[in-house]
Amino acid sequence: MTLLSVGHLSLPIDDPLLKFLLELIIILGAPLLLNKIKVPHLLGLIIAGALVGPNGFHLLARDSSVVVTGTTGLLYIMFLAGLEIDMGDFKKNKWKSLAFSAYTFAIPFGLGLIGGYYVLGFNLLTTVLFSSLFSSHTLIVYPYISKMGISKNPAVNITLGGTMVTDVLSLLVLAVVVGMTQGDVGAGFWAQLSIGMVLFVLVVLLVFPLIARWFFKRVEDKISQYIFVLVMIYLASLLAEVAGVEAIIGAFFAGLALNQLIPRTSTLMNRVEFVGNALFIPFFLISVGMLIDFKVFFRGWETLGVAAVMLVASIGGKYLAAVATRKSLRLTRDEGMLIFGMSTASAAATLASVMVGYNIILSETATGEPVRLLNEHVLNGSILLILISCVISSFVSLASARRIAEADNENTVSGNSQEYEHILLAMNHGETVEKMVNLGLLVKGKPAGNKLFALSVIDNDKNESAVKNAEKILH
Template sequence: MIFLSINSLSLPIEDPVLKFLLVLVIILSAPLLLNKIKVPHLLGLIIAGAIIGPNGFNVLSRDSSIVVSGTTGLLYIMFLAGLEIDMGDFKKNKWKSITFGLYTFSIPLILGVLLAHFVLGFTMLSSFIFASIFSTHTLISYPIIGKLGLVKNRVVNIVVGGTMITDVLALLILAIVVGITQGEVNAAFWTKLIISFSLFSVIVLFLFPIISRWFFKKVNDKISQYIFVLVMIYLAALLAELAGLEAIIGAFFAGLALNKLIPHTSALMNRVEFVGNAIFIPFFLISVGMLIDFKVFLKDFETIKVIVLMTSVAVLSKYLAAAFTQKTFNFTKLEKNLIFGLSVSHAAATLAVVMVGYNIIIGENELGEPIRLLNESVLNGSIVLILISCTLSSFSTQATGEKLVLEDSEESLTEDYQLEESILLPINQEEIVEPMVNLALALKSKLNIDQVHALNIINDSETAGSEKKSDKILGSAVNIAASTDIKMQSLKRYDNEVMKAINNVIKELKVSDVIFGLETKKGFSPTFIYNLYNSKINENNTNIFIYHAAQPMATIKKYAVIIPPKSQHDSGFYHALVRLWNMAKNSGSKMNFITTEKIAEILKKILNKSNIECEFTIVEDWKSIENIIQNINNNEGFIAFMKQSKAASYISSVNDIPRMMNQYLMDKNYLLIYPYNDNSSFAENKFVSNHDDYYKIGEIIGKLFKA
């Protein structure tokens, strides 16, 4: 038996096993204890770090192991901010992000310079680097937003974009001030800075996606994919440092680069978020707490004055930036409070600025002591600022976020348009299990966590080995779904008539959508098409999706989406459109809608309520479909809204698409959608009472997409 030595129990604890155990106990207990008293667990982790740290009871030292883990957590926060940002909404709101970024940078900078130069008597050089402390902020309460399900909220997107802008500008000031103190601010300095930043941006934003797309297409091992993501985070952080920027900017850019390659509903995304929120981010919060020294309140009056002034100006300036943003864009009071809650916290970038300023010695006093660009009072003040701002950020974000979630819940509960969603995946081949499950996860609403079903049909005449094969197929589907926290139901049926068995299950479970998967090398067969058109599945008010996956969905850059004329008159069109919108949101792929002017007008109204990345190609001659299909490039996919021959909007050329798929797209991803048609009049459709009322269509569908 191995016993801990007496030395390992002395303070600070040095034994690695005991150190890691203690940190894990804190990470475990903080949320459990603090949730009961409505205190954000992020704050608890920071306070715990202060208590056990070198400035507290000195239980643990802030050594290299804590610093490395904490740095990873900080990079993780910035990476997740870039990874989870909705690129469609980000592009739609980019000017709002820029405006907020300029507000949250310039207002604190101006107030900080006035405070430092005219109140504290700092030199102008010290005043600028001092003021840049207030301009920066760290998204320390971003994990709270993630747990509340608000990461796609427009205000969150704006704050994330603004964070990148203000931190880059603040750190740019830091680089300039350092250059001035070293006498290096000249044409060569500016040229080097511009070139290095440009090269960094090109490498991360353009080269990283190419490398990552190739890797995800070639490597299916889940562990290797996750390690690859970590490599990309640290590589981008290193490149940022080489470019003269802070590592956090590199991590954020890495998130943007991989944004479209890690679908929000994928198992990889679930792993990235899980490991970050469980280990790395808590380590970062504890490491921040270890910097806090409560004894600074007992020091000289000058330190206390600096602390009070720094904290007041930091909080006031961020509140003013949020208020200015609210007034500029007519945001609600709750949205203003959420902006303030997210942007008021200071941690990572603040520490970077303070430590650089503190370590720059610009001379000596009469006693031979070093004169620093930022003195010890500012260093202590920044530590207290971190504690107070993170506390305020945690409480404000938690309270405001809960109110916003409650508002959305109340709105959705009063809606009569909520879809009853149940998705069925008939699967008979193991190779198509993963792509079919991934498609189902992309199509479903975020509220649907247990209404996805995997079905396998066993022919009565088949051998006993068929049952083992069935169990393996269904088990694989259930496991893939479980890795994304979705509870998939597995179903096994014995029947000699496959389509009849599927139809019976659809009736039993009231299935809204059924997804058929095609084997990669076989594509459509005449038998499959015949059985499909004679299955009567559409008569159950069920949309049919036929999916062919030649490569992972996450690697598809863009889809060509064909929507034939008068498709909006099919009863299931809007149900199917919701699924397509979910797919665009969750995969991040761009949609090129190839359709008529009238349908494009409907889609544009929907975009006002739920934005995705898309473009429109208006066509009148539907005989050109074959040319469109032939021009599908690598890493692009094809989607088509199909018709049954009995449908009023049937076009004969659309019926020829399966033949074109086999001829041109055997090595491409494609999805054929058959909206159901119950032959009821369009005026009776539950979504709209007047098919010309496009604004109402957009509003209703937009609300559906929130679910």
């Protein structure tokens, strides 16, 4: 690695304090700056990562520290998606989710097959893996959609369920193609993959809730509970890799496993969302931006040609899938656009598949150059796909979600009424304060004017310590 000395400073920055400070400044500054010009700040974090990364001004290297925090952010996105999904609505919409997943997997995959085999001239194995890149999607905007209060909207639930199915299918395609390049696809391979997946699902969805319920009942320390949640995320991700699929599937299933055990308005949920949205998810967005190299698109037309095919297959396929879903399920136009926006972003599974395919060397040319399963043009094209798909996903999703949220407020009784409810909580005992507050938050309605009032009754016959105790509880 080449270092450029500037006084006592060298580029890329290797001082851990200075690196972390610069990343925090980016995380702090991007939302403040871009909110003023109506640009989604997640897009700003990706662009900032490109500018400070190895392919920009090279202020920061994409080293192990960036990869670890970025990976945690990616797992966090999938975990939150599984954690916040309403299981009742998901069960009601499961057939709709399967219909959407069929559209959003098959249509981009078919366009990829045509583009890879007939336009770009790839061989069959490369074409199949190339096509699978466009079927998966990353819920990069989900944390911001959730903040708007529409996580129970049918379009959101349908997209969440479809994401699980399409990501699993695309990553299974990756596993099969890799196995075929190594020549070991047979009855044993399919048996091992099937048994591994079944055992993984059973362990995470049946054993994890039992362990979590036991832990939460016996450990009341909030910090320990949060660390336990992180352990569950990484353990499920590790089990997914052992089963033969990507870690992001494990994180999503971990969210499903803990879904009923972490109430949406609990202090633990608040901590999970706060740390993820404040640190881990922004670090992931910055790490994605560090992969972008704008210079490769000026070195020749071949990369631009591959990128064009990828953009048409991925974004065009997702749009057609969203339209087919909207018409089949009779959703509104805004809900159809929200599905399109949420499913457009390609980052996690796409990047994982590209890196695996790029690292597989099939043979060598006469000059000793490696012949890869996915060449460098696909690698560079995937980076452009990640950037453009995230841009489109950000603008379309947030705009559609905003219109849906405004329509929901107008169509609800609370949206047309100025009457607010007032909830009175008894706070005589300090050990029950947190439970009473959580109960109040659960029953509180949506209007911002709804208030919680605390009450502690003091017996005048008791001494002054009772008054001080009441003041301590109420504050």
